[in-house]
Amino acid sequence: MKLLLLSNSTAPGHGYLEHAREVIAEHLRGVEELLFVPYALADHDGYTAKVTAFMEPLGIRVRGVHTGEPGQLATEAEAVFVGGGNSFRLLKSLQTRGLLEAIRARVTAGAPYMGSSAGTNMACPTLRTTNDMPIVAPLSFESLGLIPFQINPHYLDPSPDTSHMGETREERLTQFLEENDVPVLGLREGTWLRREGERLELGGVAAGARLFTYGAGPVEHVPGADLSQLLAAPARFDIGDA
Template sequence: MMEDNLLLLSNSKTHNMEFLEHAREALIDFLDGRRTIYFAPYAAATSAYDSYTATIQTAFKPLDVTVTGLHTVDQPALALRDAEVLFVGGGNSFRLLKTLQQLDVLNVVRERVTRGELRYIGSSAGTNMSCPSLRTTNDMPIVQPASFASFGLIPFQINPHYQDPPINSTHMGETREKRILEFLEENDVPVVGLREGSWLRKRGAHLRLDGLTAARIFRRHTEPQEYQPGSALSWLLTLPAIFDQRL
């Protein structure tokens, strides 16, 4: 039986490292010999699609992998019916989701990933899209999607680029932790605060945290907990996502 495979990166660029360098071994393992990827650059401005795709192509060139920008094909939904791997990149999550809705690719990706026919790589906003909703993004809503419901490849939420409050900071605004706790006031859904340099790898019913840093997991009525790289987090896959998907 084929299993769904997801690689969900907090970020693509890590300080003092080349694009995707921090996750190169994880990418090799994830691709498992596959040599073609479709890249969705839709979280970026339309004018940046080509340059963003070129950056991804350069990053995958040492792996002997061919990257095709999904924006260059006439019928993206049709192309994804035969694709082996989809990489959804970072940028603005609201813009990304709105474009994915307009292209009518949400269902085909969800169905093929769930059946184990399409492997999914997400980074930043692309990782946010793997969740049931974009509601734990860090981004400003520069456009308005038809709804907040995204791919729903996992039953919990992720906050990519999670940051701890700076020590001795005089900033009086809400911290990232405070924003996530506000989310939990309205939604009974776990949130993984995925710090820079870290990722989640899902293989069927198994979920593992890997990368350079620990993750912080938030649950309603529970103190946030720290999990180190190498931690098994499969229990997150058994929890229902409880909120109204129409929003």
């Protein structure tokens, strides 16, 4: 399986996807046409045009999955990119259009998968560690399950100077682990994961990522870290109900 999972699509001082241009070009080397899934945003045509503008200099054509029969296009896709936006809207769209099964089967068969933010959330077993507001209700929280652990994109470290009195990201993920025995990787801005077969590597900026596991404190990982052990991690959800 070949995956590229980005925490974010836009970084400060860079255009859309530009901060990850080199790794995207490498991930999609040899791909002539990319199937783009724009359902996390409302303007599907506008979103697809934005991706097209980035991919064109790389010599990659882009087709929006909304421009034809979605399931058939996914089944025939050379590669798939699921863009960011609202994860709840995205998952509901994938479910109602039969795309969870079609994309999962295509990627499992070898087609490269790329996700950013919400699209990265979709690669996890469930939606449960998204940061997004539930603006719609998906049929369930089950997503693609291309990896056996959870990711929290856009991970933010606790700030002692903030006036915000709600839970920090660390507190929210700790609460998740009170109910579920599933590793969660907090991907800071500018970071990504690359999966090639059974190898999983962290890439991106020096800030790296933070790994949360059941019954243990968070562990820091820097770019270049081999996280392949996470691919063998057993997932136990709803252990609080057991």
